[in-house]
Amino acid sequence: MHRRRSKPLIWILALIFVLTCLLLQSIRLRGDGLSYYAYDRSLLFDHDLDFANEFQAYNPAHDATPDLTRRTDTGLVSNPYTVGPALLWSPFILVVHMVYRATRLGVDLCAAPAATGYEFPYVAAITLGTNFYALLGLLALCSVSAHYFGSRPAFMAVLGIWFGTSYLHYLYFEPAYAHVLGASLVALFIWSYNLYHAHRHWSLLLRTGVIAGLMILTRWQNAVFLIIPVVDAVMSLMKISSRSRKQITRAVIQSWIFISIVVLLFMPQALVWKQLYGRWLTVPMGTTSMRWFAPALLEVLFSARNGLFAWTPLVAISVVGLAFLYRQDQPLAIALLIALLAQWWVNASVADWWGGSAFGGRRFIDSSVIFVVGLAGVLHQMAQWRGGRTIGLLALSLTIAWNVALWTQYAVGTPPVQSMHDLGQIYWGQFTDGFPQVYRLLGRSTWLDLAVRSGILQQQWTNVRTALVWMVVLIAMVYLVVRGASIMGMSNTAP
Numbered sequence: 121m122h123r124r125r126s127k128p129l130i131w132i133l134a135l136i137f138v139l140t141c142l143l144l145q146s147i148r149l150r151g152d153g154l155s156y157y158a159y160d161r162s163l164l165f166d167h168d169l170d171f172a173n174e175f176q177a178y179n180p181a182h183d184a185t186p187d188l189t190r191r192t193d194t195g196l197v198s199n200p201y202t203v204g205p206a207l208l209w210s211p212f213i214l215v216v217h218m219v220y221r222a223t224r225l226g227v228d229l230c231a232a233p234a235a236t237g238y239e240f241p242y243v244a245a246i247t248l249g250t251n252f253y254a255l256l257g258l259l260a261l262c263s264v265s266a267h268y269f270g271s272r273p274a275f276m277a278v279l280g281i282w283f284g285t286s287y288l289h290y291l292y293f294e295p296a297y298a299h300v301l302g303a304s305l306v307a308l309f310i311w312s313y314n315l316y317h318a319h320r321h322w323s324l325l326l327r328t329g330v331i332a333g334l335m336i337l338t339r340w341q342n343a344v345f346l347i348i349p350v351v352d353a354v355m356s357l358m359k360i361s362s363r364s365r366k367q368i369t370r371a372v373i374q375s376w377i378f379i380s381i382v383v384l385l386f387m388p389q390a391l392v393w394k395q396l397y398g399r400w401l402t403v404p405m406g407t408t409s410m411r412w413f414a415p416a417l418l419e420v421l422f423s424a425r426n427g428l429f430a431w432t433p434l435v436a437i438s439v440v441g442l443a444f445l446y447r448q449d450q451p452l453a454i455a456l457l458i459a460l461l462a463q464w465w466v467n468a469s470v471a472d473w474w475g476g477s478a479f480g481g482r483r484f485i486d487s488s489v490i491f492v493v494g495l496a497g498v499l500h501q502m503a504q505w506r507g508g509r510t511i512g513l514l515a516l517s518l519t520i521a522w523n524v525a526l527w528t529q530y531a532v533g534t535p536p537v538q539s540m541h542d543l544g545q546i547y548w549g550q551f552t553d554g555f556p557q558v559y560r561l562l563g564r565s566t567w568l569d570l571a572v573r574s575g576i577l578q579q580q581w582t583n584v585r586t587a588l589v590w591m592v593v594l595i596a597m598v599y600l601v602v603r604g605a606s607i608m609g610m611s612n613t614a615p
Contacts, residue, residue: 129271129272129275130262130605130606130610131602133258133259133262133278134255134598134601134602137254138594138595140292141292141567141594142565142568143562143565143567144292144293144561144564145251145295145565146295146564147247148243148294148295148296149238149243149296150294151183151184153294153295153297154174154175154178154183154185155175155186155199155200156201156202156205156206156296156297156298157174157205157246157296158171158174158199158206159206159392160206160209160213160237161174161178161238161242162174164213164214164217164237165235165236165237169196169392169396170196170197171197171199175188176188178236178237178238186198186199186200192396192397194395194396194398196396198396198404199392200404200406201298202298202338202339202340202389203337203388204301204334204336204337204338205296205298205301207334208249208338209245212246212248212249212252215245216241216244216245217235217242220235220241221235244590246296247295247296248593248594250291250296250300251291251295251597252597253301254300254301254304255598255601256304257303257304257307259601259602259610260308260310260489261274261277261281261488261489261492262275262278262610263311263609263610264307264310264492265277265278265492265493265496267314268493268496268497269444269493269497269499269500272503273496273497273499277438277492277493277495277496277499279516279520280434280438280492280495280516280519281492284432284434284516284519285432285435285488285523286478286479286480286481287299287488288524289479289480289527292564293564297482298339299482299483299485300485302335302339302342303486303487303489305331305334305335305338306342306486306487306488306489307492309328309331310345310348312324312327312328312331313348315609316328317352320370325374325377325378326381328378329378332378332381332385333384333385333386336385337385337386337388337389341463341467341483341486344458344462344463344466345459347459347462348455348456349375349378350455351454351458352455356371410469410471411471412469414469415465415468416468417464417468419468419474420464420468420481421464423474424541424543424545424546425474426475426478426479426480426481427481428481428484431480431481432480432481434491434519434523435491437494437495438490438491438494439494440494441493441495441498442456442457442460442490442493443497444494444497444498444500445494445497456490459490460490463483463484463486463487466483467484470483479526479527479530498512499512499516522550524558525554525555525558526546526554527561528553528560529546529553531561531564532553532561533549533553533557537549567587567590567591570584570590571583571584571587575587
């Protein structure tokens, strides 16, 4: 176990986070994000859970949303997406809503259009909320992996998975999707559980239970990570002869408390299902959405259609690194391997296992903590070799460059990479469309557009002021998150 403190590195990570958010972040609400946000918008503006207007009147790009002609047993439009993201974004949206209303006091409301909830400040609140949880998650990833392999390998591993996988796209280009939120909560859950496992404090148990509940509420498939306390409990019971009855009783009570918290945190979803479908528990996607006994196990890893290893070879290297974690923490390594296998089976069983027009294996983003810890183990092992640290850094840089070029193909390529079903064509496109056009990714930055293209260059000073406000709010949020993370012990690699 490594016990060095890593405060300078988390501030460097925070600086990279701010700069990349300004240069790459797209503030937009599209695709699945419309359905996730519909919960907040409908409750805040319409005071109901009827999403007909959200999916029809406020969908200018005509993105795929639930069918308005098909009603549930309660007569409402279905929304098969989880309520977790809406719950996580709600503090940011409420603050914007109050500020927005306050700034309209004294304005002629008959002349001014009423707010719809889809104005730029509301969409920016969603993006800022995702940024908040993403940074917390990245710090948790760094802390967990640094505990086992040291701060430098952990820092490099976080950068590798951050910029070398699909995480990159769903943080900066689709902030209203649930993938980054899910990955962050999984990382926070493992970080918090490690602390609880080391100290067994009741407060740590409560915090871990709350995070676990939110983790499942955001992405149902993340329930597989509850295997971590299960494996811990089983391996503890194997040593039952050396434990007192008092210790066993305490462990049973704590387990029941943990389960109760998780169930309680799931109640918002159950209440929504009751309102929408008339049932406390249901399968909102429909029973035909999953093919449990005919999973596309090889395709989801190696296919040109967003295959995990085919698109992001860095992940394959990271999985191997779990062997190095096994030397340090056998229960966690076993649990993470089981969780990864379960995620693999679940993702391969989805009818559209390729994830639609996704960028890479997006449904594996929730497993980022597994990839970061594994990659940190590989980098730590390589550092023991002569010249291994340099080779590791070079290899990591190349895989990140490869992913960024692939992202460029996805965003601005002709034809776009998501329309290609041949790996040879995709790989060749890296050199014809990917690497030569990387600079065009800056064109996706909302901040650069407000500050420069539609701001200074066109002398639209309102846009410049908006860009400045966004930058100040982002920097302030990042500072507060890092300070809070330091207080919670994320800068200390030991639990």
